[in-house]
Every structure is written in structure tokens, then in C-alpha cells.
Amino acid sequence: MADINFLKAPQPRDEAVAVIELLFFAYRDFVSDPDQVLADVGFGRAHHRVLHFVHRAPGMSVAELLDILKITKQSLARVLRQLVDGGYIEQRTGSADRRQRLLFTTDRGKDLIDRLIALQARRIETALEQFSADERRSIRAFLMAVTDESEHAHIADRLLPAQTSAAPGKET
Amino acid sequence: MADINFLKAPQPRDEAVAVIELLFFAYRDFVSDPDQVLADVGFGRAHHRVLHFVHRAPGMSVAELLDILKITKQSLARVLRQLVDGGYIEQRTGSADRRQRLLFTTDRGKDLIDRLIALQARRIETALEQFSADERRSIRAFLMAVTDESEHAHIADRLLPAQTSAAPGKET
DNA sequence: AAAATAAGTCAATATGGCTGACATAAATTT
């Protein structure tokens, strides 16, 4: 077997470097899954990211989206415009704060993002199959730990509950 | 605590979506660590990636590097030229195949990549601290499983042995 | 009324990627 070495218990720095590279390879391959579907509708990965997060947290403001993506509003502008013009995303004036433009996916947007998520989820589900519930918990906890501490509350509050709330009665 | 939900055991699709997002956040933050250092020398993330992999597998050919990065030679050209012109990477004609230009980091290149790796490794080491050796093995195995199957031999052969061989006598 | 905020826009620029075409040298095949 060629892939035995990475399973060894290496020195801390070596282990970190291995994980750095594994993160690169994993990310490189998993973000490329939707490329063909995106190209067919004339979109890129930036459109995918916007659609994904709007879908996952419907009604989010533009400012919140910018904060998740960590890009400037000028960068978002073109991509969001194309998504709105193409009928994938809808903007509604906020009721509490009428300055806000709250973002929602349309049926068309939902159809597209569902197809994109299916491609990536298949890869992730397959990768997770070999692990126990505890091991999967560790994997999720590790990825969270790699993320900036300051983002944790953000992520847990706005994104992850949206998914666990779909499976109620499943406490701790 | 706000970040309890992601630790729950969710439905397969929900779990996959959570992991997709966690991968996005983890990658987003960990690749940004070296940005300031890179900007100081006038380089970007593309230079970092090239320097990293050349450093980790000294003497690799241009073709091998392209295969790892999954970009075209025209995309690599400018970045590699700047690294060579700046004295960070050295090209030597292959002895077995004189068409090849084998790539090596110079002392200058090693100094820079060492600083960049230190930044990312600190983040990864900190994230790994809370996990046992078995859990860490699972984390590495998961990231490998997310990567295309066809890349496994490549990664294990060319990259990871270079790091475990640096700590000899540390078997299993 | 004044100041701050949310969003949008215009303009210029940088980075990193792409395709296509072509050139050179060296290795391999016939």
C-alpha cells in the first residue's frame, strides 16, 4: 500500500505539515466537483458560495454574507447582481430595518444549489462512511478548531442550527 | 456555549453539509495566515503554494508540480519566474532526462517557506492538541478520503514520506 | 438636525487562472 505513511504518528511539526497538505488536496478536489454544473449555467465558484450560504441562512443581510465570505462588497456586487438578474436570488427590504436587503433563494436558486450540494455531499458522505459517530465528531471539532476562534459563535449560531433543527429531539 | 450543535450526530446529508461548511471556514482562515508575510515580499498565495511543494519534494519536475497544483503551465509560468528571478527557487537541468528542469528551493526560499509554514503549523498544531493519536489518525484519514482516490498514491509516495523520513527510528 | 449605518455604484487595478499557438531541445520510436 502506498498510503501507509500518513497514518503513522509523526512528530508535531511533521504531522502539522501533513495536515496542511491534506487540507490543500481535500479542498482542491472537493470544491471542483460542482465546476461543470456551474459552467453550464455560466457561473463560477463565487456564485456557488453565495448561493450556498444564502440557501443555508435564508433572510441574511448583505453585511452578514460579506462577513461570512470575507470579501468586500464591491467583489460581491457583480456576483450577487448576476444571481439576482438570473432569478436565483431574491432581495427583500428588511421589515425591522428598511435599509437592509435580505437575501433569499428562489425556487430556481434552490434547484441549482441542491444539485451542487448533492455533488459535494456525496464526496463527503463517502469519506465519512468509514468513521464512527465519535470519530466524525472529532473530525467536525477539528475543522472548527482550525477556524478562527472569533468565528465559532457566528458559525454555530447562524449556520449549524439551521441543519440540526431539521432533526429535532436529538439532544447532545 | 454557542458551538454545541455541530457536535451532535446529525442525519447523513445534514452532517455532510456541516462538514462542507466547516471545510470552507477552516480553509478560508488557515490559508490567510501567511498573507501579511507574503505581501511584505510582494508575493501571493500562488507563490506560497509553489514554494511549499518545491520545498517539500526538492528536485521535482515542472510537470510534477503542475500535476499537484492542477493548473496550466501558463498559469505557473509567471509565478515560477518571479520565484526564480527573486532567488527563491533554483532550476537545474535533470541528469537522467536533460529536458527536465528540476526545482529546488534556495536558502532564501527555505527561509521564506519556513516562516510561512510556521504560521500555518501553529494553527494546525493548536487545533490537533485536543485529540488523541487515534483521533488524529482519523482526521488525516478523513482528509485523504475527501481527496480524489487517484491522487492517493501520489500524495503518499511523494509528499508524506519526505516528512516521516525526517524522523527516523520512529516506526509505526 | 446631525451622524452613523446598510447598501449600491463608478473607476482603476491586481492576481491568478484560462485557451490557443508556437518554439526549442532532448528523448523515444520507427
Added chain:
DNA sequence: AAATTTATGTCAGCCATATTGACTTATTTT
């Protein structure tokens, strides 16, 4: 030996995504 293939480099043009900076409009907060 000639023809072909391979490894690399290069020119030219283009596209997608991102940046900074300046400014506008509508709305909310002070």
C-alpha cells in the same frame, strides 16, 4: 537516421475574482 513524442518555455489575449478609494442614497440612531 529520420520521424515523432515529450518537457519546457513563451507570446498574446482573455476572464473571473478580488482589491482600494471615492461617492450616493435611503434609513436609522443619536
